[in-house]
Amino acid sequence: MQRAAKCALRLDLSRAFCPSSVRNCPAINKVNDTVLCRRYSVLPPPRDKEEKAMLDSMLRVDHAGEYGANRIYAGQMAVLGRTQTGPLIQHMWDQEKMHLEKFDEILGEHRVRPTLLLPLWNIAGFALGACTALLGKEGAMACTVAVEESISEHYNSQIRTLMETDPERYTELLQLIKEFRDDEIEHHDTGLEHDAESVPGYFLLKTAIQAGCKAAIYISQRI
Amino acid sequence: MAALIRGLKAGRALRGLRSVAVQGTLSPQCNNVRRGFHRAALLRLASDSKSDTSVPPPSYHEVHTAGESSSSSAQGESSEGAQSNTSFQDQSGEHGEDYETEEQLQARILTAALEFVPQYGWTVETIAAGAETLGLSSASTGMFNNGAGDLVLHFIAQCNAQLAETLAEQNNLVQLGQAESKKTAEFLKDAVEMRLRMLIPYIDSWPQAMSILLLPHNIPDSLKHLSTLVDDIWYYAGDRSTDVNWYTRRAALTGIYNTTELVMVQDSSPDFEETWAFLDNRIKDVVNMANTAKQVQATGEAVVQGLMGAAITLKNLTGMNQRR
Numbered sequence: 001m002q003r004a005a006k007c008a009l010r011l012d013l014s015r016a017f018c019p020s021s022v023r024n025c026p027a028i029n030k031v032n033d034t035v036l037c038r039r040y041s042v043l044p045p046p047r048d049k050e051e052k053a054m055l056d057s058m059l060r061v062d063h064a065g066e067y068g069a070n071r072i073y074a075g076q077m078a079v080l081g082r083t084q085t086g087p088l089i090q091h092m093w094d095q096e097k098m099h100l101e102k103f104d105e106i107l108g109e110h111r112v113r114p115t116l117l118l119p120l121w122n123i124a125g126f127a128l129g130a131c132t133a134l135l136g137k138e139g140a141m142a143c144t145v146a147v148e149e150s151i152s153e154h155y156n157s158q159i160r161t162l163m164e165t166d167p168e169r170y171t172e173l174l175q176l177i178k179e180f181r182d183d184e185i186e187h188h189d190t191g192l193e194h195d196a197e198s199v200p201g202y203f204l205l206k207t208a209i210q211a212g213c214k215a216a217i218y219i220s221q222r223i
Numbered sequence: 224m225a226a227l228i229r230g231l232k233a234g235r236a237l238r239g240l241r242s243v244a245v246q247g248t249l250s251p252q253c254n255n256v257r258r259g260f261h262r263a264a265l266l267r268l269a270s271d272s273k274s275d276t277s278v279p280p281p282s283y284h285e286v287h288t289a290g291e292s293s294s295s296s297a298q299g300e301s302s303e304g305a306q307s308n309t310s311f312q313d314q315s316g317e318h319g320e321d322y323e324t325e326e327q328l329q330a331r332i333l334t335a336a337l338e339f340v341p342q343y344g345w346t347v348e349t350i351a352a353g354a355e356t357l358g359l360s361s362a363s364t365g366m367f368n369n370g371a372g373d374l375v376l377h378f379i380a381q382c383n384a385q386l387a388e389t390l391a392e393q394n395n396l397v398q399l400g401q402a403e404s405k406k407t408a409e410f411l412k413d414a415v416e417m418r419l420r421m422l423i424p425y426i427d428s429w430p431q432a433m434s435i436l437l438l439p440h441n442i443p444d445s446l447k448h449l450s451t452l453v454d455d456i457w458y459y460a461g462d463r464s465t466d467v468n469w470y471t472r473r474a475a476l477t478g479i480y481n482t483t484e485l486v487m488v489q490d491s492s493p494d495f496e497e498t499w500a501f502l503d504n505r506i507k508d509v510v511n512m513a514n515t516a517k518q519v520q521a522t523g524e525a526v527v528q529g530l531m532g533a534a535i536t537l538k539n540l541t542g543m544n545q546r547r
Contacts, residue, residue: 063465103465104465107465108463108464108465109463111454111458113469114465114466114469116470118466118467119467
């Protein structure tokens with residue numbers, strides 16, 4: 001019901017403050033403009049179908065990425081939860097949970113379709129986290145380093161795309177992605193500090209995990 | 224001698240103007256432009272006679288470029304003018320400065336054609352009849368590459384937009400506290416019923432429309448309209464899920480909508496009572512299935528917890544749980 005109250009607020013103010021061009025644009029589904037107002041949401045109201053499709057696929061893959069990261073940490077905690085590294089992994093997991101919550105909110109608000117492969121990422125993420133954690137603390141840290149490096153590279157490329165298109169239009173979204181990217185880089189550095197590189201076969205493991213991440217990102221953007 | 228040269232220059236100028244003016248002869252609005260050219264040419268002659276210097280007066284260039292730009296816009300205009308004389312006058316009789324796009328014109332023709340559907344069915348003749356009521360020739364059906372498919376898709380898009388608008392208004396009322404929010408099952412039932420009632424005026428010919436929508440080249444568009452419809456209904460029913468439920472809910476509602484549509488087409492009861500009863504039962508089925516799924520999940524979790532408890536008790540009993 002909180003959301004309904006927020007929506008009501010947005011409704012009243014959106015009528016007053018939103019540029020009339022949003023309401024006059026025939027290409028947009030007109031009913032959307034009651035919930036989309038620049039002042040309160042992260043995304044600007046979409047001005048045409050191409051922009052909506054681009055933002056949709058960006059948010060879809062980001063949501064899938066945070067969901068996968070969440071499950072990876074869950075897998076790691078399942079194995080290493082009661083050891084010394086438990087609290088460290090729990091802390092990183094909590095930050096990922098916050099990211100996922102934020103993306104859930106954005107997806108619901110802007111009617112973005114989540115990726116169909118979420119159940120697959122659920123199982124694959126948990127399995128990856130648990131298997132690397134079975135290699136010990138160094139294995140778990142190596143997995144973290146590989147995944148966080150992929151994710152921060154991905155966020156960087158999204159930031160580049162948005163900046164090239166129109167930095168002023170997407171200020172809030174850019175701010176959000178930059179914040180999340182900084183968190184992911186912090187996780188990456190934490191992993192390196194905690195002896196990620198000392199796991200046997202580090203290079204092979206890292207390359208394999210990053211290849212998997214790239215494939216997952218590619219598919220989630222489309223499906 | 225000087226006069227001869229001046230005369231030649233003037234002739235060249237006029238010929239140049241004429242070639243520009245020829246491009247614009249198709250539209251009557253270019254008459255003004257040509258008169259402008261004439262006046263400019265006369266001005267040039269006058270200025271030539273005043274001074275022997277061959278500095279080209281800036282006015283000539285301005286007129287020339289203005290002429291080119293207006294003649295190119297006239298070209299665009301003339302192609303639309305050939306298609307529809309209504310761009311000069313809208314239905315209210317005003318002379319339109321803003322031309323309508325081809326899509327807007329097509330939309331107007333198709334909307335006008337809908338009233339002839341009971342008479343001619345979903346065919347190109349209907350579109351021709353609609354075009355004729357707007358004062359256009361029936362040959363303007365050539366604009367529609369997809370023929371009857373365009374008409375059906377237009378009708379569906381119109382119905383969906385109308386439904387979305389009504390649902391948005393209801394949503395506003397609920398958020399402003401002026402109306403009670405409905406439970407999900409009731410909301411879905413009302414939304415689907417509202418959408419299907421829009422078919423009632425065309426129900427006799429609707430099987431023909433459905434078969435047109437099933438043609439291979441129409442399937443992508445009809446699926447897109449169906450998915451937008453189902454997404455809109457769930458959105459206003461309050462669904463904000465971001466997991467697999469997003470897909471299962473929409474799939475369920477698509478199934479309900481399609482089967483109810485089929486029932487409606489062969490329903491002969493007064494005011495389609497049997498259709499609404501069928502719809503009610505299907506929605507109840509889906510709600511039951513969802514509840515059952517939740518119960519199964521809860522039971523499963525309880526069973527797992529019980530098993531874990533039993534395992535720990537056994538470990539304690541056999542002394543395996545102690546640290547050595």
